[in-house]
Amino acid sequence: MAYARRMQSKQQKSGTSNGGSELGLIAQIRRRAGQTGRGGLRLGIGDDCALLAPRAGEEIAVTTDLSIDGRHFRLDWHSAESVGHRALARGLSDLAAMGARPVGAFLSLGLPRELTVASGLRRAWVDRFLDGLLALAEVHKTPLAGGDLAESPLAMADIVLVGAVPSGKALLRSGARVGDLLYVTGVLGGAAAGLAALERLATDKAPAARRIPKKMEVLLAPHLYPQPRIAQGLWLMRHGASAALDLSDGLSTDLAHLCEESGVSAEVEANALPIAPGATLVQALHGGEDYELLFTAPAGTRIPRKIGGVPVTRIGCIVKRHLRQTMITLRTPEGAQPLVARGWEHFSS
Amino acid sequence: MAYARRMQSKQQKSGTSNGGSELGLIAQIRRRAGQTGRGGLRLGIGDDCALLAPRAGEEIAVTTDLSIDGRHFRLDWHSAESVGHRALARGLSDLAAMGARPVGAFLSLGLPRELTVASGLRRAWVDRFLDGLLALAEVHKTPLAGGDLAESPLAMADIVLVGAVPSGKALLRSGARVGDLLYVTGVLGGAAAGLAALERLATDKAPAARRIPKKMEVLLAPHLYPQPRIAQGLWLMRHGASAALDLSDGLSTDLAHLCEESGVSAEVEANALPIAPGATLVQALHGGEDYELLFTAPAGTRIPRKIGGVPVTRIGCIVKRHLRQTMITLRTPEGAQPLVARGWEHFSS
Numbered sequence: 001m002a003y004a005r006r007m008q009s010k011q012q013k014s015g016t017s018n019g020g021s022e023l024g025l026i027a028q029i030r031r032r033a034g035q036t037g038r039g040g041l042r043l044g045i046g047d048d049c050a051l052l053a054p055r056a057g058e059e060i061a062v063t064t065d066l067s068i069d070g071r072h073f074r075l076d077w078h079s080a081e082s083v084g085h086r087a088l089a090r091g092l093s094d095l096a097a098m099g100a101r102p103v104g105a106f107l108s109l110g111l112p113r114e115l116t117v118a119s120g121l122r123r124a125w126v127d128r129f130l131d132g133l134l135a136l137a138e139v140h141k142t143p144l145a146g147g148d149l150a151e152s153p154l155a156m157a158d159i160v161l162v163g164a165v166p167s168g169k170a171l172l173r174s175g176a177r178v179g180d181l182l183y184v185t186g187v188l189g190g191a192a193a194g195l196a197a198l199e200r201l202a203t204d205k206a207p208a209a210r211r212i213p214k215k216m217e218v219l220l221a222p223h224l225y226p227q228p229r230i231a232q233g234l235w236l237m238r239h240g241a242s243a244a245l246d247l248s249d250g251l252s253t254d255l256a257h258l259c260e261e262s263g264v265s266a267e268v269e270a271n272a273l274p275i276a277p278g279a280t281l282v283q284a285l286h287g288g289e290d291y292e293l294l295f296t297a298p299a300g301t302r303i304p305r306k307i308g309g310v311p312v313t314r315i316g317c318i319v320k321r322h323l324r325q326t327m328i329t330l331r332t333p334e335g336a337q338p339l340v341a342r343g344w345e346h347f348s349s
Numbered sequence: 350m351a352y353a354r355r356m357q358s359k360q361q362k363s364g365t366s367n368g369g370s371e372l373g374l375i376a377q378i379r380r381r382a383g384q385t386g387r388g389g390l391r392l393g394i395g396d397d398c399a400l401l402a403p404r405a406g407e408e409i410a411v412t413t414d415l416s417i418d419g420r421h422f423r424l425d426w427h428s429a430e431s432v433g434h435r436a437l438a439r440g441l442s443d444l445a446a447m448g449a450r451p452v453g454a455f456l457s458l459g460l461p462r463e464l465t466v467a468s469g470l471r472r473a474w475v476d477r478f479l480d481g482l483l484a485l486a487e488v489h490k491t492p493l494a495g496g497d498l499a500e501s502p503l504a505m506a507d508i509v510l511v512g513a514v515p516s517g518k519a520l521l522r523s524g525a526r527v528g529d530l531l532y533v534t535g536v537l538g539g540a541a542a543g544l545a546a547l548e549r550l551a552t553d554k555a556p557a558a559r560r561i562p563k564k565m566e567v568l569l570a571p572h573l574y575p576q577p578r579i580a581q582g583l584w585l586m587r588h589g590a591s592a593a594l595d596l597s598d599g600l601s602t603d604l605a606h607l608c609e610e611s612g613v614s615a616e617v618e619a620n621a622l623p624i625a626p627g628a629t630l631v632q633a634l635h636g637g638e639d640y641e642l643l644f645t646a647p648a649g650t651r652i653p654r655k656i657g658g659v660p661v662t663r664i665g666c667i668v669k670r671h672l673r674q675t676m677i678t679l680r681t682p683e684g685a686q687p688l689v690a691r692g693w694e695h696f697s698s
Binding site: 043046051070100110173246 | 391392396399401403409414419444446455494495497498499502507510523594610
């Protein structure tokens with residue numbers, strides 16, 4: 001962790017006692033980080049490490065997610081606010097999938113200098129990136145506890161989320177059992193439909209016409225501002241879900257992971273799938289980055305229709321493997337067919 | 350965390366059930382990570398998060414350090430093994446400075462494709478990077494618990510270290526008190542002297558002549574393979590040190606941080622400084638990246654001459670501030686002078 005250290009070191013390098021965009025940026029991060037909830041954070045930005053105090057009987061969950069310009073976002077397509085939101089959402093969603101509560105986030109940021117300075121009346125890109133990131137952090141009471149900062153010719157952010165979960169209670173991918181029922185939170189395919197719309201906007205029109213129409217915003221929101229299901233993950237951890245993961249690569253791919261880790265197969269009812277408005281069945285089956293939770297629970301477990309205001313839909317069940325081969329079957333009115341995993345291809349890879 | 354997820358997703362993308370350099374790389378990371386010590390790691394690579402189990406009464410220390418080609422290392426100067434070693438050493442050194450024991454490391458890696466493939470008889474750059482990183486991890490019984498991986502036009506590694514320390518016992522920068530004595534572990538200026546030698550080697554000679562002479566290796570080692578002082582930090586945490594940090598930016602800069610955080614001033618005896626072989630007084634005072642510990646202890650605390658085989662040297666003392674201004678004074682046989690912080694400039698910034 002080097003925010004505080006580097007601030008001083010930059011100060012010395014520039015020979016001034018104040019000013020300078022990087023110095024200002026670090027001071028701003030430190031100041032704004034303090035405005036978020038504190039949770040189990042004992043010591044934040046400013047020492048060699050941050051200190052977090054889990055409660056007695058808790059385990060620590062840790063996840064890291066790298067976001068790189070041209071791979072996970074595009075500076076010319078995504079607003080700075082969306083890039084910040086999505087970077088944090090990916091990590092929070094991993095915590096949600098374990099049933100963990102967030103304790104702190106760490107941000108390692110590599111940025112070209114021009115993204116750190118204001119241009120005329122327009123605030124610096126990094127300020128708006130932090131707007132997006134910290135607004136979501138505030139919703140989930142997640143303090144920004146530290147990180148690192150460097151100038152870089154390529155924009156990139158590595159987000160680390162630290163959470164806590166009662167010992168032995170974390171939701172794993174490996175917990176699904178034959179006879180369990182299969183559920184998802186929210187609706188599916190919305191992020192893929194939003195990305196497709198964004199791509200059309202970005203490529204079909206002249207730059208001047210790229211202002212996003214109001215009615216498009218609803219379609220774009222699941223891609224630009226996905227909502228991690230922290231409250232739902234906590235509920236499922238406490239109320240007897242047997243396995244969970246978050247839908248980052250797409251239902252067909254992520255369900256295959258869950259089945260492989262659990263040593264089971266699964267059946268999905270096509271008619272039961274909660275397809276997002278504007279999305280297709282294919283996007284619901286294979287589109288990634290919805291960040292909804294896919295989970296299983298024993299047939300006797302009461303799962304409500306909504307958890308924390310988010311709909312929960314039963315979409316299938318867990319069945320035995322044949323010849324030790326995991327298989328996902330899609331049942332449609334026309335009959336059953338294998339659902340082949342078609343991993344979500346991040347838009348540029 | 351996306352190692353396991355991405356492995357599957359790449360598998361689907363390439364349409365093969367095996368092979369492919371990235372797929373092979375993730376499998377290799379997972380396999381090799383398992384060979385290191387397990388410590389408090391309950392669940393490693395393969396689920397949405399890793400799970401770490403601190404002992405009762407412990408706090409969690411977290412630090413992140415970004416290493417970017419051209420900023421923190423140079424692909425044309427540093428061996429892959431050294432880049433891997435140094436990335437991990439920076440994080441471990443932050444844990445050492447808190448008196449924390451390592452529990453797990455997380456590695457987010459962005460690499461150009463050519464660094465992930467073998468060339469003729471030469472193993473891939475990333476394999477040798479992992480050699481360097483995992484050899485140091487093994488020394489400090491630190492399992493590689495997770496991370497993320499992406500193709501990137503720029504080589505970069507973000508290292509996250511998670512450690513544990515008894516609640517309320519972490520060594521902070523803010524604990525130094527007037528009358529405390531000031532110490533350092535090891536010797537100073539060695540990394541700066543080594544970097545200067547590396548720069549001469551890299552720029553003075555034709556590429557064919559760049560094989561490093563044996564006698565140079567000793568001079569280069571403190572820069573290429575700095576040793577984090579984990580055992581020394583643990584000893585100091587248990588035996589009453591009052592404050593500590595690691596020397597990453599250089600003595601003059603880092604001592605100023607310690608004094609500012611503690612609200613004190615300090616005096617340093619030039620003649621007492623343990624200068625590394627081949628280094629100058631200026632390199633010992635201002636050179637960074639030695640990753641030795643700078644610490645304070647009350648005058649009555651017995652500090653041995655060596656801790657875990659590493660020499661410990663008393664270099665000065667903590668004194669009162671005048672007019673609320675922190676000042677560092679350097680005492681030489683010729684008299685006293687202010688020691689102005691001259692932050693180590695990472696070689697390219």
